[in-house]
Amino acid sequence: MNLIDLFTLQGTLFLLMLLGALLKKIGFVTDEGKRCLSNLVVYVILPCTIFKSCFVETGPDFFKTGSLLLFVSLTIEVASLGLNRILYNRYDEDRRKVLKYGTIVPNSGFLGTPIAEGIFHELGILYSAIFLIPVRIFMWSFGTSYFIAQEGMSKKRLIFKVATHPCLIAVFLSLVVMFFEIPVPPVIQMTVNAVAKCNSAIAMFVIGTILAEAKTWKIFDRHSLYYCFVRLGLLPAMTLLLGKSLGLSEASLGVAILMMGMPAGATTSIFPSQYGGDYRLGTACVVESLLLSMITLPLWIHFMTLLG
Numbered sequence: 001m002n003l004i005d006l007f008t009l010q011g012t013l014f015l016l017m018l019l020g021a022l023l024k025k026i027g028f029v030t031d032e033g034k035r036c037l038s039n040l041v042v043y044v045i046l047p048c049t050i051f052k053s054c055f056v057e058t059g060p061d062f063f064k065t066g067s068l069l070l071f072v073s074l075t076i077e078v079a080s081l082g083l084n085r086i087l088y089n090r091y092d093e094d095r096r097k098v099l100k101y102g103t104i105v106p107n108s109g110f111l112g113t114p115i116a117e118g119i120f121h122e123l124g125i126l127y128s129a130i131f132l133i134p135v136r137i138f139m140w141s142f143g144t145s146y147f148i149a150q151e152g153m154s155k156k157r158l159i160f161k162v163a164t165h166p167c168l169i170a171v172f173l174s175l176v177v178m179f180f181e182i183p184v185p186p187v188i189q190m191t192v193n194a195v196a197k198c199n200s201a202i203a204m205f206v207i208g209t210i211l212a213e214a215k216t217w218k219i220f221d222r223h224s225l226y227y228c229f230v231r232l233g234l235l236p237a238m239t240l241l242l243g244k245s246l247g248l249s250e251a252s253l254g255v256a257i258l259m260m261g262m263p264a265g266a267t268t269s270i271f272p273s274q275y276g277g278d279y280r281l282g283t284a285c286v287v288e289s290l291l292l293s294m295i296t297l298p299l300w301i302h303f304m305t306l307l308g
Helices: 003-025 031-055 062-087 093-104 108-120 122-148 155-163 166-179 186-196 199-213 222-246 250-260 267-275 279-307
Strands: none
Touching (some): 003 108, 003 199, 031 267, 062 093, 062 122, 093 122, 093 222, 093 267, 093 279, 108 122, 108 250, 122 155, 122 250, 199 267, 199 279, 250 279, 267 279
16 A cells, blocks of 8 residues: 555545534534434444454464464553553543543554555455454453443443443454354345445544534644554554564564554544543544544554565
8 A cells, every 4th residue: 555545545534524524513413313323333333343354264374373463462452451540640530531442442443454455465454353353352341341331330230231232242253253264144244244334434424423513623632642642653662562572574563563553443532422521532532643643654654664
């Protein structure tokens, strides 16, 4: 993938978000419509997007390379949980849970996988699917718990609500199908793929409707910039150091760095709006990290090229 293709893909996300904001501003999407779109993304489209990762064909070296890549991904996610306990202590609860969620959830599914495919071809798709397994498990367990947890809710009730979330169920179903090579009927694959294709447009529409309600001249501040440094700089740098020390191959290391160098996931904005939290900060993190990633991603790609 050349830089023009990369900018085109990132620009498409931004324009979809602006279209969603326009539809909300002119009243085409109402408050009730926004809630419906949010529910559609969280409970239907995202689970299908997750489950379709199990359709990727694996080769003879799948377990050898995949196990090392899984270890890197898992280590960085655990490290991110540790960073969450240190980096955001000075923030109030509504802001803190948004920043903590955004730190463990990059936009690797829609934006990361196509970029990895463009650079590393079929290997990019396969390695992306492997690397995203721990990311998705943490996203739909620890990440979801940041928003679902309510005051006075027992740990047993919280665990039940997180464990029965459609997206976490989709993660484990895809793992079972992938590792046991369970054949999925073509009609199911086609249905899942058809729904998953709606993810980018609908998710960015929802972010746009949230953006339309925010005071745009106040959306960017030092808090979102601080988050972008962590998301776009610190985490991919940690991934690079860990991957090099473990001897990851060029392709697998490149995919790992790209996955961790992605901007904030769309749900960083959607979840605070749906479950409670500072949705303005969530939207700022998504928009600002998307814009800055147009600079940082080409730099990481160029840096990986220099490393050979």
